[in-house]
Amino acid sequence: xxxxxxxxPFLTALLSNVAPGMHASIEAxxxxxxxxxxxxxxxxxxxxxxxEQAYATxxxxxxxxxxxxxxARPLPLQALDTARxxxxxxxTKENMLxxxxxxxxxxxxLRGVRQRIPHLQELGVTYLxxxxxxxxxxxxxxxxxxxxxxxxxxxxxxxxxDLEELSSALRAxxxxxxxxxxxxxxxxxxxxxxxxxxxxxxxxxxxxxxPDRTAPDNxxxxxxxxxxxxxxxxxxxxxxxQEWVWTTFYPxxxxxxxxxxxxxxxMAAALLRLANRGVEAFRLDSTAFLWKxxxxxxxxxxEAHQILQALRSxxxxxxxxxxxxxEAIVETAExxxxxxxxxxxxxxxxxxxxxxxxxxxxxWVALTEQDTSLMRHVFAGTPALPEQSSWLTYVRCHDxxxxxxxxxxxxxxxEDVQQRLARVSRFYSGDxxxxxxxxFQADDPAAVHGTVGMAAALTGFSSAHTxxxxxxxxxxxLLLYGLSFCFGxxxxxxxxxxxxxxxDETYLQVPAQAADNRWLHRPVWDRELYAKRHxxxxxxxAVFNALAHMLQQRRQLxxxxxxxxxxxxxxxxxxVLAFLRGSTDAPLLFLxxxxxxxxxxxxxxxxxxxxxxxxxxxxxxxxxxxxxTVTLQAYTQLWLVxx
Ligand code: GLC
Numbered sequence: 333x334x335x336x337x338x339x340x341p342f343l344t345a346l347l348s349n350v351a352p353g354m355h356a357s358i359e360a361x362x363x364x365x366x367x368x369x370x371x372x373x374x375x376x377x378x379x380x381x382x383x384e385q386a387y388a389t390x391x392x393x394x395x396x397x398x399x400x401x402x403x404a405r406p407l408p409l410q411a412l413d414t415a416r417x418x419x420x421x422x423x424t425k426e427n428m429l430x431x432x433x434x435x436x437x438x439x440x441x442l443r444g445v446r447q448r449i450p451h452l453q454e455l456g457v458t459y460l461x462x463x464x465x466x467x468x469x470x471x472x473x474x475x476x477x478x479x480x481x482x483x484x485x486x487x488x489x490x491x492x493x494d495l496e497e498l499s500s501a502l503r504a505x506x507x508x509x510x511x512x513x514x515x516x517x518x519x520x521x522x523x524x525x526x527x528x529x530x531x532x533x534x535x536x537x538x539x540x541x542x543p544d545r546t547a548p549d550n551x552x553x554x555x556x557x558x559x560x561x562x563x564x565x566x567x568x569x570x571x572x573x574q575e576w577v578w579t580t581f582y583p584x585x586x587x588x589x590x591x592x593x594x595x596x597x598x599m600a601a602a603l604l605r606l607a608n609r610g611v612e613a614f615r616l617d618s619t620a621f622l623w624k625x626x627x628x629x630x631x632x633x634x635e636a637h638q639i640l641q642a643l644r645s646x647x648x649x650x651x652x653x654x655x656x657x658x659e660a661i662v663e664t665a666e667x668x669x670x671x672x673x674x675x676x677x678x679x680x681x682x683x684x685x686x687x688x689x690x691x692x693x694x695x696w697v698a699l700t701e702q703d704t705s706l707m708r709h710v711f712a713g714t715p716a717l718p719e720q721s722s723w724l725t726y727v728r729c730h731d732x733x734x735x736x737x738x739x740x741x742x743x744x745x746x747e748d749v750q751q752r753l754a755r756v757s758r759f760y761s762g763d764x765x766x767x768x769x770x771x772f773q774a775d776d777p778a779a780v781h782g783t784v785g786m787a788a789a790l791t792g793f794s795s796a797h798t799x800x801x802x803x804x805x806x807x808x809x810l811l812l813y814g815l816s817f818c819f820g821x822x823x824x825x826x827x828x829x830x831x832x833x834x835x836d837e838t839y840l841q842v843p844a845q846a847a848d849n850r851w852l853h854r855p856v857w858d859r860e861l862y863a864k865r866h867x868x869x870x871x872x873x874a875v876f877n878a879l880a881h882m883l884q885q886r887r888q889l890x891x892x893x894x895x896x897x898x899x900x901x902x903x904x905x906x907x908v909l910a911f912l913r914g915s916t917d918a919p920l921l922f923l924x925x926x927x928x929x930x931x932x933x934x935x936x937x938x939x940x941x942x943x944x945x946x947x948x949x950x951x952x953x954x955x956x957x958x959x960x961t962v963t964l965q966a967y968t969q970l971w972l973v974x975x
Contacts, residue, residue, distance in 0.1 A: 339366055345392040346649070349403040357414075358402060361649045362395075368680065369645035372638045377593040394597050394646075401604035401650045408500070409610065412653040423459075423508075423613075423655055423684060423822065424722040424894035427887045430510070432461040432729060433827035434475065435489050438857050442490035442498050449505050451862070455830060456883050459822065460502060461510040461615060463730055465489050469519035469584055472844045475730065475854070477512070477617065478519035478585050482602040492609060499610025510613035510657065513603055516621050517585040520570075525586050529572035538595050539586050540578035540624065542567070547626075548576050554629050560781065561773045562847045580621050590622050590639055600643055604650050613655035616640065616683065619670065620660040632666045640670070640682045648681075657685035657724060663737050664690040664713040671721040681720075688714070688723040688821060693733050694741065695812050696783075696790070699967075700759045702927035704909040709741040711900045711911070722894035723821030727812045728790075728829060732772035732782030732850055733760075753780040760785065766792035766805065768835065770849055786853045787812070788832040793871055802871060804928065806832070807967035810878050811924055814969040817886050818913060818922045821894050830879050831861040831872040885952050885971065891920040901938055905931050908964065916942055921949070921972040925964035933962045948975040 339362065346362055347355055373394075374387060381387040405413075416422055431452055439445045445462065452460060464476025467484040476486065485491050499509045518525060527535035542548055548567040555566050558581055567576040568583035578587040588595050603614060619640060623633035640658065647654050658670035667690065672682040691714070694707040717723070735753040743749045760769040760783040769785025788794065791812070792805035809832065816823040827833075839851030867873035886892055891914025899919075901910040907927035912919040921939075925931050935958075939945035949958050949972040957975065964970065 337367060337370055339363065341388065341392050342366055342370075342395050345396040346399040346402075348396060349399045351403065354402070354410075358399075358649070361652065365645040365648050369642055369649075372642045372645070372680075373593075373596075376590075376635055376638050376642070377596070380593060390593060390597075394600070395649075397597070397601050398604065398646055398650050401601070401608060404605075405608050405651065406610075408503070409608065409651070409653065412503075412612070413651060414653075416653040420720045421893075421895065424717075424720070426890055426892040427456070427458060428722075428822040428894075429455065429457050429883060430459040430461055430724065430726075430822055430824035431455065431457040431827065432463065432726075432824050433857075434463045434730070434854060435465050437854060438827055441488065442485070442494040446498050446501050449501060449507070452507060453505055455825065455880060456887060457507055457825075459508045459510055459613065459824075461512075461613075461824065464512045464514065465495070466511075469521050472582070472584065473519065474582055474585065474848075475850075477514055478517070478582065479514050480519045480522050483605060495609050495611075499612070503610065503612070508612035508655070509610060510615055510655075511606060511611040512617055513606065513614040514617040515588070515599060516618040517579070517581065517587045520584045520586055522586075529570065534594075536573070537592050538589055540589050541570075541573060541575040542577075543575055545576065548578075550626060551624070551630065554627060556629060556631075559773055559848075561775065578624070580618070587621065587624075590635070591624075596639060596642070600646050603643065604646070607647070607651045607654050612653065613657055613685075615657045615659055616643075617659050619658045619683075620662050620666070632660070632662055632669070637669055637673070637680075637682060641672075641680050644681050644683065655684040656682075657687075658683040659687055661687070661689045661731075661734055661737060663740055664710055665740065668715050668718075672718045674718065679718075681718075684720065685722050685724045685822065687729075688725055688819070689734070690714075690737050690741070691723075691819060692726050692816075693735060693738050695727070695815055696733055696760070697735075697738065697742075697756050698909070698926040699791070699808055699812070700756045700765075702929075703906045704924075704926050705745060705906050706738065706741050707909060708900060709744055710738075711898075713741070716897070717820070717895055719895075723819070724824055725816040725819050725821040726824040726826065727809075727816055728787045728826040728853065729824070730826070730850065730854055732784045734782045735780050750778070750780060754778050757781075757783055760790055762795075766795045766801070768794040770852060772849060784849050784852045786833055786835050786855065787826070787829045788871075788875075789835045789853075793832050794834050804966060806871070806874055806878070807965075809875060810882070811926065811967050811969050813879060814882060814971070815909070815922070815924060817882060818892055818911075818920065818971065820892070820896065820898050820913065825879070827857065828855055830876050831858065831865060832875040833858055833861060833872075882953065882971075889920055889952065889971070889973070890914070891918070891973075903933060903938060905933070907931060908933065910938060912942075917944065918974060919944070920952070922969065923962065923964060923972065924969040925967060928966045930966060931964045933964065935960055935962060944974060949973065950975050 467481040469478040568579040620631040623635035670686040694710040768789040772782035774781040791808035796802040836855035839845040845851040861872040864870040865876040899912040903910040952971040
């Protein structure tokens with residue numbers, strides 16, 4: 333933009349459908365976000381228009397559609413937008429807690445989820461991520477990640493009215509509903525794909541399609557594979573088209589062509605329509621893959637970030653109470669960019685939240701190696717959060733634990749990274765260990781891809797026979813969750829972990845699931861375990877009570893808000909992870925022992941660089957007091973505050 337931007341035509345387009353009473357506030361939002369939006373979309377798409385005027389006309393049309401979404405936004409959601417505009421850090425506080433589940437597995441359908449709100453409240457959940465519930469492809473659909481219609485609910489889960497009722501009921505209970513928004517691809521039976529197959533040139537260009545293998549083979553030289561066993565390669569031959577279509581994931585998931593501005597406009601409009609149904613947060617699926625560039629891995633490209641930044645600007649204009657969360661399972665160094673960038677002269681907001689997948693994977697490595705070195709590198713590689721953003725911290729999710737994101741950290745102390753990660757992977761598939769998971773997409777035990785299994789199976793519950801073994805399994809599970817509660821972000825509980833729920837082998841009998849062993853850790857909600865949640869004699873109760881207690885303590889510790897500082901300490905013993913949160917004069921000190929040995933720590937030595945080294949400390953978790961020496965039993969964590 334060489335000259336000052338004339339906002340008038342954009343304002344006219346945006347306000348054309350909006351009630352006069354809202355004009356002033358919407359105008360203020362546009363004034364704030366238009367410069368970035370204009371610039372970002374111009375960088376992405378400007379060269380596709382005959383001149384700048386033609387580009388501006390397209391942008392005005394996009395803003396007109398955005399204005400329609402504003403006009404249709406229900407009043408309670410507008411009120412939420414206003415409230416959150418004055419409390420922009422609402423989602424970074426120490427009380428935030430996520431919960432993630434499949435609708436059908438948790439509660440049969442959307443109405444059933446409503447019935448489970450008391451369970452969520454008992455844990456203190458403030459954010460509920462329901463895995464895909466939009467109308468999915470008929471037949472195999474990757475657990476709903478192949479969407480056939482962004483404006484319809486999967487019929488067996490309910491309808492739009494159910495979604496609206498659920499989102500209001502959750503809101504009334506202080507819980508924000510998070511929905512997946514599968515940005516990268518649509519199902520091969522989505523109307524756009526069907527039109528493309530029927531030869532409609534408009535919709536053919538919603539996808540990447542190639543007449544022969546020349547371009548695909550060229551791209552493949554640098555591309556990775558998400559499902560190397562069950563869906564090798566990144567392109568699928570589509571007989572109806574007689575062409576090769578880009579399919580990063582399964583052949584029935586067609587990657588969208590974001591170099592086409594119409595794709596961006598249609599997807600943005602679909603997201604805003606869904607926001608008006610009461611969805612307060614969007615998990616933007618597979619964000620790393622949104623832009624393709626020959627000669628690269630086609631991940632984390634600058635344009636993928638621009639797409640997200642433009643989406644953020646539109647959301648900030650139309651629905652500023654809504655959060656965007658990036659799912660980018662990428663190396664630590666690539667993660668911060670998903671939370672926005674600041675090059676000194678220009679700050680670009682992107683997603684409000686991003687999964688810290690390296691921290692998650694590294695915490696599992698620490699358990700295996702009984703050594704926190706690799707995790708400490710992940711800590712060191714995690715910069716302070718930009719304003720108004722937060723990590724999403726977690727222990728397990730519906731996907732595998734991918735080990736390859738840790739290659740940079742794993743190579744720091746080891747020459748043979750492959751061997752190191754393969755050892756971790758074998759450990760979790762039960763090779764001489766307490767874990768009872770399985771390898772994901774790798775038959776070869778020397779290959780490394782991912783690990784599947786419920787947290788309880790991976791931490792040793794499923795192999796435990798004695799009381800001691802059970803105790804250790806519980807300590808390990810709580811240690812990983814404790815870290816996710818204290819690191820600095822919004823922690824997420826994966827359904828079933830709060831009850832130490834085990835693996836579910838029944839997927840092997842379901843033809844549409846049998847080839848994808850991620851279903852091993854997607855069990856159906858277990859009512860019997862739930863009934864035992866208060867009984868400490870039972871594993872479910874012992875874990876539930878402990879987690880609920882930790883969460884209750886967490887809510888009382890403002891040092892644990894995501895934006896509070898974090899200082900990694902050197903505990904001398906590599907099995908111990910030690911860090912401070914909050915101000916250094918009134919911090920929370922997290923100590924975690926990732927080994928099976930009991931370890932003594934000298935507090936003065938640990939805190940030698942801080943003025944608080946001679947303090948008296950209290951463990952917030954059990955109110956016990958300590959001073960000079962602290963003993964950490966196997967897999968124990970302490971949350972220490974100064975007395
Ligand atoms: C994301 C989802 C995963 C899915 C993939 C393709 O990574 O988490 O479950 O298979 O996207 O949509």
